[in-house]
Amino acid sequence: MEQFTGKIAIIGSGNIGTSLAKGLVKSGYAAAAQITLTRRNIAGLSAYADQGFAVSADNPAAVAAADIVVLCVLPQQLNRLLETLQPVIDPQRHLVISVASGVSCADIRNKLSDALQVVRAMPNTAIAIGQSMTCVATDQADEANVQLVSTMFETVGAVVKINEDLMTAATALCACGIAFFLRAIRAASQGGVEIGFHAEDALKMAVQTAKGAADLLLLMESHPEQEIDKVTSPKGCTIAGLNEMEHNGFSSSLIKGIKLSAVKAGELYKKE
Numbered sequence: 001m002e003q004f005t006g007k008i009a010i011i012g013s014g015n016i017g018t019s020l021a022k023g024l025v026k027s028g029y030a031a032a033a034q035i036t037l038t039r040r041n042i043a044g045l046s047a048y049a050d051q052g053f054a055v056s057a058d059n060p061a062a063v064a065a066a067d068i069v070v071l072c073v074l075p076q077q078l079n080r081l082l083e084t085l086q087p088v089i090d091p092q093r094h095l096v097i098s099v100a101s102g103v104s105c106a107d108i109r110n111k112l113s114d115a116l117q118v119v120r121a122m123p124n125t126a127i128a129i130g131q132s133m134t135c136v137a138t139d140q141a142d143e144a145n146v147q148l149v150s151t152m153f154e155t156v157g158a159v160v161k162i163n164e165d166l167m168t169a170a171t172a173l174c175a176c177g178i179a180f181f182l183r184a185i186r187a188a189s190q191g192g193v194e195i196g197f198h199a200e201d202a203l204k205m206a207v208q209t210a211k212g213a214a215d216l217l218l219l220m221e222s223h224p225e226q227e228i229d230k231v232t233s234p235k236g237c238t239i240a241g242l243n244e245m246e247h248n249g250f251s252s253s254l255i256k257g258i259k260l261s262a263v264k265a266g267e268l269y270k271k272e
């Protein structure tokens with residue numbers, strides 16, 4: 001992988017911003033000294049300053065010194081931030097990457113500059129361990145910039161390029177989705193406690209079982225039902241448990257939850 005030679009400003013260095021920064025350095029994509037992390041309360045970034053990152057509360061200065069600007073604030077924090085960045089944005093120099101849910105490339109251009117290159121990325125919290133599922137989309141940025149963003153996020157997991165109109169769907173399935181799978185693992189461990197295991201053992205067993213299930217699909221490239229068929233012995237205990245879960249709405253509740261999250265993801269940002 002080619003190392004990025006320019007400067008990166010991560011504006012709004014909370015969960016996602018700091019995880020991205022760590023991933024970029026760990027993978028060798030950029031050195032910490034090439035990355036400026038901003039937030040209003042920079043005391044919260046002292047550990048990153050110790051690791052060689054530049055940290056600042058001055059967003060315009062960080063942007064003015066950067067080639068790539070990654071917007072990692074909450075959707076409701078974005079408009080006020082963009083107002084302060086508008087004077088220092090240079091469409092000839094800057095590539096803007098936004099991870100904000102429900103904010104389109106056009107929304108950002110409208111606040112900054114019509115000529116600006118904007119690419120959206122939707123990672124999930126597994127970015128912290130280099131296992132994110134990140135969806136990347138744009139409306140009118142150059143292919144070279146989309147590729148640059150994809151390469152950047154490939155340092156912290158898998159990347160799929162999608163049409164921008166599917167970004168809220170990607171938010172629900174992948175970004176929110178990690179919480180859905182985590183809750184499923186938690187519920188499985190609680191079931192494990194009821195049938196006899198100590199909580200710690202039950203959680204460990206549930207986690208490794210979930211990992212095995214995901215890896216079966218990833219490594220074998222098979223369909224979930226194909227793998228389920230291998231577990232469900234005729235008249236056996238798996239099909240009894242599985243059908244009981246389905247009678248109680250297991251698949252249906254996941255589908256309904258994902259649909260509601262997708263609606264909500266589209267409503268998070270209020271255009272002003």
Ligand SMILES: NC(=O)C1=CN([C@@H]2O[C@H](COP(=O)(O)OP(=O)(O)OC[C@H]3O[C@@H](n4cnc5c(N)ncnc54)[C@H](OP(=O)(O)O)[C@@H]3O)[C@@H](O)[C@H]2O)C=CC1
Binds near residue numbers: 014016077099124175
């Ligand atoms: N969490 C997730 O799983 C995912 C989140 N996203 C999106 O990523 C974005 C960030 O989410 P997340 O990291 O969870 O949120 P966090 O609240 O953890 O991070 C946001 C950060 O922005 C900082 N911030 C707020 N306003 C400003 C400002 N004006 N200037 C500089 N920094 C500012 C906050 O720090 P301070 O208050 O000190 O300024 C905070 O650290 C959101 O838009 C979200 O939709 C996308 C995919 C997954």
Ligand SMILES: O=C(O)[C@@H]1CCC=N1
Binds near residue numbers: 101171175176268
């Ligand atoms: O819940 C949220 O709004 C954010 C966006 C996707 C994941 N977390």
